[in-house]
Amino acid sequence: MKSKMIKILKFKKKKIKKKISFNNFLKILLIFLFSLSTFLLGILYEKIVSSSRSSEEFEVSQKVGSKELASIQNKVIKENYVFKIKWGDLGKRMVEDGVIDKTKLAQAVSGSDNLPKDLDKYFSDEQNKIEVNQKNAQFWVDVLWGLGLANKNKILEEGSMTADGDASNFASTGGWTLGIGEPMSHYSGHSYIILSDKEQKIVEEIAGNIYRPCCDNPTLFPDCNHGMAALGLIELMVSQGISIDEIYKTVLAFNTYWFPETYLNTAYYFKSINRDYSKATPKEILSKTYSSGTGAGNIQREVGAIQWFDSGSGGSCGA
Numbered sequence: 001m002k003s004k005m006i007k008i009l010k011f012k013k014k015k016i017k018k019k020i021s022f023n024n025f026l027k028i029l030l031i032f033l034f035s036l037s038t039f040l041l042g043i044l045y046e047k048i049v050s051s052s053r054s055s056e057e058f059e060v061s062q063k064v065g066s067k068e069l070a071s072i073q074n075k076v077i078k079e080n081y082v083f084k085i086k087w088g089d090l091g092k093r094m095v096e097d098g099v100i101d102k103t104k105l106a107q108a109v110s111g112s113d114n115l116p117k118d119l120d121k122y123f124s125d126e127q128n129k130i131e132v133n134q135k136n137a138q139f140w141v142d143v144l145w146g147l148g149l150a151n152k153n154k155i156l157e158e159g160s161m162t163a164d165g166d167a168s169n170f171a172s173t174g175g176w177t178l179g180i181g182e183p184m185s186h187y188s189g190h191s192y193i194i195l196s197d198k199e200q201k202i203v204e205e206i207a208g209n210i211y212r213p214c215c216d217n218p219t220l221f222p223d224c225n226h227g228m229a230a231l232g233l234i235e236l237m238v239s240q241g242i243s244i245d246e247i248y249k250t251v252l253a254f255n256t257y258w259f260p261e262t263y264l265n266t267a268y269y270f271k272s273i274n275r276d277y278s279k280a281t282p283k284e285i286l287s288k289t290y291s292s293g294t295g296a297g298n299i300q301r302e303v304g305a306i307q308w309f310d311s312g313s314g315g316s317c318g319a
Helices: 002-076 090-096 102-110 117-123 137-150 154-158 197-209 225-239 244-258 260-272 293-303
Strands: 080-083 130-133
Touching: 002 260, 080 244, 090 117, 090 137, 102 117, 102 137, 130 137, 130 244, 137 225, 137 244, 154 197, 197 225, 197 244, 225 244, 244 260, 260 293
Parallel strands: none
Antiparallel strands: 080 130
8 A cells, every 4th residue: 555655646746747747838938039039029120220221221322313314315405406507498498309298297296287387487487596405306307317318419429328339228218208209219319418529528528426325327328318418417507617626526516415315414424424424525525435336235234224204206317
């Protein structure tokens, strides 16, 4: 009996020990879980605070960035330019010769059969100045394209356009759909601008230095509408004795409306290397380094994707 009691007591002691050890385990587990949860809550709090701080900093940086971009854009994209270039009756003559069909031009520019008064004046009264802005940039691409295409010049007859014997398949020739008849029936076929030998050399020199970002060709090889438009503009200004510096400045103004993002990116790039875009010469900005397709692409990669405000566009390489 006595030995039986001893066995029972030993068993109860073991049971109590097990209960005590289990209770200790629970306490340790609870302490561990509490510590872990506190630690995790601390991390979560830091994440929330950090995220909030980053968000605020991002918003501030965005505001500063937006102000900087707006400042650059206001300097590069002017509201308008008025150039003392005698347009005379060129528009009227091109319509009479069938180089330009006014109805087709109006439809391409405004979507209606008639041009607005501020544009129609270039086909009626003699004009002694040319105004260009974001709104009429496409109009000037098309009209100057027609002038460059139709005006008789050695560049069209003896230059890169005829190197393969047929100039009809370029965007600037085959793509001309705003006239009457086949484009090549007007190609270098009208003596609108008569140049002396000296003036012709100046045109060729300037045209060889001016590029556009839709390709890698200079204006001396006007295989697209922008190149042909720039050629017509250069010929017109040289014939009127306008200075070479002023010609570069004028072409840059037109190019800026036709390819706004290219020149905004260039201005931003200049700022990033501590250069003042406004102090760079138009000739340098229009060079292959910055204004050719390759040059503009290089600048784009340098500055990355920039969300510029709506700056308009002079259209694609078609009518």
